[in-house]
Amino acid sequence: MNIGAPACGMNAAIRSFVRISLTKGFRVLGIHDSFDGLIRGEVYPMTWTQVQGWAGSGGSLLGTKKHCAQDAGIGKIALKFTEFKIDGLMIVGGFEAFLSAYQLEEARENFPSLCIPIVAIPCTISNNVPGSDFSLGADTALNEITDICDRIKQSATGTKRRVFVAETMGGYCGYLATLAGLASGADAAYIFEEKFTVTDLKQDVEHLKDKITNAGVQRGLVLRNEKANKNYTTDFISRLFAEEGYPVFTTRMNVLGHVQQGGYPSPFDRNYGTKMAARGVEWLSEMVEKYSTPQGPVRTGNADTVVLLGMLKRHLNFTPVQELADGTDFNKRIPKEQWWLKLRPLLRILAKHSVLGYETEAEMVDIDEDEDEEGEHIL
Incomplete structure (x- = not known):
């Protein structure tokens, strides 16, 4: 059944x-x-x-x-x-x-x-x-979302300074938004399990403005799980980014919908x-x-x-x-406990946020034989 x-x-x-x-x-x-x-x-x-x-x-x-x-x-x-x-x-x-x-x-x-x-x-x-x-x-859906996000970003080729806000499915579970964000190089992924405020949204806008202005980045991507917050809807986030990001970048919204359930x-x-x-x-x-x-x-x-x-x-x-x-x-x-939440800090690290706001799970241990001639650690 x-x-x-x-x-x-x-x-x-x-x-x-x-x-x-x-x-x-x-x-x-x-x-x-x-x-x-x-x-x-x-x-x-x-x-x-x-x-x-x-x-x-x-x-x-x-x-x-x-x-x-x-x-x-x-x-x-x-x-x-x-x-x-x-x-x-x-x-x-x-x-x-x-x-x-x-x-x-x-x-x-x-x-x-x-x-x-x-x-x-x-x-x-x-x-x-x-x-x-x-x-x-979940694996098939994740592949579909990542592919769609890649296509969305590719659609802006030749169009400078644009940020996309995309909504994923998943109910109250932010697995798809988080893992798709990691896979597609998103600048942020908003989920129910990790509370966020309008201040956090404003900081992400400033982060994107800084990347576009100073780092030469031309496109940005922000994901939101469908039930991340009943007040901060996908439309609200898109409008906020459009207002606060102007004139540095423009914003486009995409609700991915049931295409995530389809495919082979x-x-x-x-x-x-x-x-x-x-x-x-x-x-x-x-x-x-x-x-x-x-x-x-x-x-x-x-x-x-x-x-x-x-x-x-x-x-x-x-x-x-x-x-x-x-x-x-x-x-x-x-x-009540979900393993993938430990991957959340990677989103901010890889997006190069100026305000990381994450906790490290391990500390680097000094080992002499793993240092180069100048005393720096080699990874």
């Missing part, structure tokens, strides 16, 4: 899940259009040839909705699980997939048919799912989805064998049988969703 907004890598994961499950002797059902399709009974067997060519397709060929389990009704879902005799479930999707798995786990006491092994695979361009450093689809999946997302689904099938196979009852159905009430499969420090790990709930901001739909 897919849940959440479409993202590249979904189809590669489904293809891998179907084919590996079939080789292990399981009957594979595809639930179309998330829980809405489940309630309508749109659950059909999937075959080997049906998923041919899915790895290179974007979006969700199985169909997906942004409704979580409670929206569809837990009781209705439990009845359908019984009707279709489901013994294990893989959910591929964004934050809604994680939330749905958590809601199903919470409702197990009242609905025995939900006591099956469930694994969620994070797949969203926002990269905002807890328990995983990277989500399926990158090789990383195709392989990542294939590997994630393969590991998920292995785990489900072990759980089904372990918790099969003499009567036939698989039944387990253990909290560690509803998990999220994610990549943590280059290793694929299964983490119970109950554990992840404590480290999640459900209101803003983001993890």
Whole structure:
């Protein structure tokens, strides 16, 4: 089942899940259009040839909705699980997939048919799912944004002294804006996780004016995550830069929109989805064998049988969703701790801000053999 907004890598994961499950002797059902399709009974067997060519397709060929389990009704879902005799479930999707798995786990006491092994695979361009450093689809979206930013800057070739303000997607998660800013050489990236004021915006204007006037820079780029601040909108920032930057530079605004979700999946997302689904099938196979009852159905009430499969420090790990709930901001739909925030200081360093405003994470250690003849350190 897919849940959440479409993202590249979904189809590669489904293809891998179907084919590996079939080789292990399981009957594979595809639930179309998330829980809405489940309630309508749109659950059909999937075959080997049906998923041919899915790895290179974007979006969700199985169909997906942004409704979580409670929206569809837990009781209705439990009845359908019984009707279709489901013994294990893989959910591929964004934050809604994680939330749905958590809601199903919470409702197990009242609905025995939900006591099956469930694994969620994070797949969203926002990269905002807890328990995983990277989500399926985020790499493809990042490639698209970087390519668009390069094209935007290239469009100003021959036009001197212009600053572009571009808005990226991602909800309250600033992953795309931050990493795209690093990749495309942006002068600033405004995100929800790092608070900013109008004073900060004014300092960035002065920084751009100084670079253009004294350093010979002809173009600038500023990124803003879509929900970075409800008052300092992309339009507001663009107008402020236009007013305060005149006559040194002119300003143009670009809202990148849903083009970030499109395109063909990158090789990383195709392989990542294939590997994630393969590991998920292995785990489900072990759980089904372990918790099969003499009567036939698989039944387990253990909290560690509803998990999220994610990549943590280059290793694929299964983490119970109950554990992840404590480290999640459900209101803003983001993890409370995010590794990429440590990269934020690089933005200001590489943009050569006169006011850096960052903290170093390590100190240089004096080592005699690493000094040249004049006593300077060599890097």
